[in-house]
Amino acid sequence: MSTVVEVNPLLLVPELIAMAVDDLKLVRREQAFLKDTQSRRCPVDYVIENEQGEQIGVRTPAQGPVEFVLAGDETASVKTTIDRVKQAYARIKVLDEVKRKGYRKVKEERLANGSIRLVVQRWR
Amino acid sequence: MAVKLELSIEIDPDGTVEMTTRGFKGGECEDELKPIERALGKVTSRKRTREYYERTKAGTRLTTQAE
Numbered sequence: 001m002s003t004v005v006e007v008n009p010l011l012l013v014p015e016l017i018a019m020a021v022d023d024l025k026l027v028r029r030e031q032a033f034l035k036d037t038q039s040r041r042c043p044v045d046y047v048i049e050n051e052q053g054e055q056i057g058v059r060t061p062a063q064g065p066v067e068f069v070l071a072g073d074e075t076a077s078v079k080t081t082i083d084r085v086k087q088a089y090a091r092i093k094v095l096d097e098v099k100r101k102g103y104r105k106v107k108e109e110r111l112a113n114g115s116i117r118l119v120v121q122r123w124r
Numbered sequence: 125m126a127v128k129l130e131l132s133i134e135i136d137p138d139g140t141v142e143m144t145t146r147g148f149k150g151g152e153c154e155d156e157l158k159p160i161e162r163a164l165g166k167v168t169s170r171k172r173t174r175e176y177y178e179r180t181k182a183g184t185r186l187t188t189q190a191e
Contacts, residue, residue, distance in 0.1 A: 002153040003172055007141045010165035086139025090164070094133055094141060097160045103131065114137035123126045 009090045011066040014045070016096075017058060020088035021048055026081070031057075037072040044069050050081040091116055129156070140168075 011017055021028050027049040033041040034057035044057030054077060057069030068082050095105065095118070103120035111117055130146040141164060145153035154170075161167050 002145045002148045002150075003157065003170065004142065004144045005157055005161060005167055005171075006169040007143070007161055007164045008166045008168050009139050009141055012165075083138045087135050087137060090135045090139045090141050093164060094135070094143075094160070097163045098131060098133075101156070101159070103129075111134075116135040118133040118135070119130065120133070121128055121130045124129055 009086065009093065010064075011086065011089055012064075013093070014058075014060045014066055016089055016092050017066055017085065018046075019092055020085050023088050023092070024084055026050060026085075029055075034069055034071055036070075042069050048081070048085070050077060052077045054078050054081070056081060087116065091118070094118065095120075131156075 018028065029047045029049065031047045032043065034044045034047055034055060035041055042057060044059045046058055048056045048058060050056070054075065055071055056078060057071075059067045059069055061067060070078060098120045101122070103122045105118060105120050107117070107119040109117050128147055132144040132146065134142045134144075136142070143157060143160065145156060148156060
């Protein structure tokens, strides 16, 4: 080992978020608005629906990371869904970046704590 | 002689990514990871292990740079 680095990913690429949602087999609806608990219409680019039927809006600002728009308070299941999307996004992004550097994936496993472990290698 | 370089990447349930390098000497590991870090997001911690401080093939001791 030589270095251990921890990174908090920023969800900057909207197309990869859509891919992450599809990888997770979550429902994605093309909706321009998400109605909140006070019946206000919040503009979004599309809506994700989790297994509990809760809707989470996804909005891409002109600059900066994608924003998640909630219809109401953040429930535990909504937070879990957002975390799953972040994890799936990070997986796609990391594999894309290491592939550009010539690495190939030699191992992928889901750990007991829900983490994903990837091992990639290349030769110099 | 070819050298095998390896990255072990763990992605937590909340999306936090931890990357560990293997097979690199000196500051090469940080050079290797920097483009990946930039593409991913914000580095929240970095730990250099013993191997980081080992001599390069040329026998030159690499000094660490303050971030």
